[in-house]
Amino acid sequence: MTDEAQASPEPLPPLTAIPADLQSLADYERRAEAHLAPHVWRHIQSGAGAELSLAANRAQYDRRRLVPRALADMRGATSDVDLFGLRHAAPILLAPVAYHRLAHPQGELATINAATALDTTMVVSTLSSIPLEDIAEAARAAARELRKPAPPPLWFQLYVQPDREHTAELVRRAEIAGYQVLVFTVDASAKRAGFALPPGVEAANLRHWPGVTQDSRPADGRILLGTPLLDAAPTWQDLAWLRTLTRLPIVVKGLLSPDDARTAREQGADAIIVSNHGGRVLDGLAAPLDMLPAMAEAVDGALPLLLDGGIRHGTDVLKALALGASAVLVGRPQIHALAVAGMQGVAHMLHILRAELELAMAQTGRPTLSAIDESLLF
Template structure:
């Protein structure tokens, strides 16, 4: 990939789709059910219209900020995404390298195909994403590994009691190849991990694996236990209802991620951007608010912050870059988003991220 090739994330996505087998493209790009929430994420972002300020004297905006206390060159972190070695042999190491070069945090998944210890060695500011697992002691072990490796935050995903019914994967009888594993879950000895590699017609092997591995009964008491267990900043990912955001803050959570899991869990859930203003209002500064699901341009980042978010998590676009060209491809995506965000800041009359969050928005309905 050269600088003259892709000019937008959409361009990178087309490159990725051309290079991936259909079942892999479907796994990355697809959503759950009829994919109504997947589509709604994009439509709702497009309905957020920003009221730019003028005569602001802004020539060179500063997009830098702090996320959970760490400096970041953008109000952006790379979202947790599983099994990245499906898309490139370097997997999470390549995307972490791209995040480090871009100066933004990288969130490594419980289901990463590379261990957290290896990811931290890239030098990226690393957060660890935690799924709650059935196996006794494994959650505590993962927390300890994240702390010992030098992770700077824990991100607990709370919207996956079970995996949403992702029909593209079911129709493709999707299965992991033998050389791609959940690197943090290989020592269980109970055969659970092998389910991700067992093809059965009309089923998703990844869904079968998560059904066996994940604890569906995660509750507030578990979160309280975790808050007492670790001194790391704690983030809850998968919040849409402001009542849950307020309860999370009461449990000592440092940030919430307003997210519908990129349209991959409850089909029919609200678009993430639509939930941001009410969550921000309910929290009233008790915890930071980040947006996940649907960010594809620098203008989308501007929209998210103008709607009240403190930052965004970006997922699929980085995977598109990884599939297209490894670390350089993922880096190209992040540089495109940075360039677009700086341009949007200038055009909106914003010298810094604080000014972006002071912008007003209106909702438009597109025919």
């Protein structure tokens, strides 16, 4: 065997049963590396630059501590949360993550089946490797099979396309397919793809528009400023335009600035996801949790704030809610779980996180999300 082959063994196939030693999201993360090709593992795990943003996303939780409360009456307790009049069983959603087929042959179909079984909303990415219509249909089929009245609310994440007609078509397709919430990601428009997709994995929603996902690097010495990539990037006008295009609630994903939060509110956003894109776009950014109190002050209770980046424990969810989040999203852990054990893995990962949140609510004496406030932080 050559050195190279030794360094890059074939990834292990997904497990068909969950071993007893998988008990936390960290366990899934540790296992996942062996189930992914090395370049895919690096692509998923990595952050921008020296990974300061990525590290800050974990540190923001690790340095905060909880104060337990004893003997609270927990009868009738629930983690239900209402967003835009839609019931969500817990304040935990699956963040939009591109190309689930990088991690598992069934890709987003495995994830949506797990999410439906666990009453969890999956935010489907524009860059899904299965068409958005098929994912929505799979959610409804899974709900029927599980004898649930309906799948959990369906959310679609939008990357504005260089050709705005294509953007409008994506929105229309999402509406027709039954998506109930639109997430407009605003923090990654200047980032080049930088990752070659392996054969068999594609941007399934964009396949009829050749070229739109490819990089166009000008040969005239310009780097980013003044290039078509940046010239075509969305602006606040696109939010106002989207507002005229759809009646779905619009969630702006990727804000950290209170000024931007105010603008988003003025331009008709229905919610904001406070996020630094999992530390993947620009290094040295503030951590979302550290910005949350100022963001909450800026929107003054007028819109719900969601948050993502570094959520790995139920206590992280509780800490985010204590500082003003209405719900959180998890990104990388769904890919870890998918790679390790497909649908079963994702379902188990969601169960672990939910169970940890419920334990944390019980131990801090908070029977409902509205009872969670800053006083539970030391």
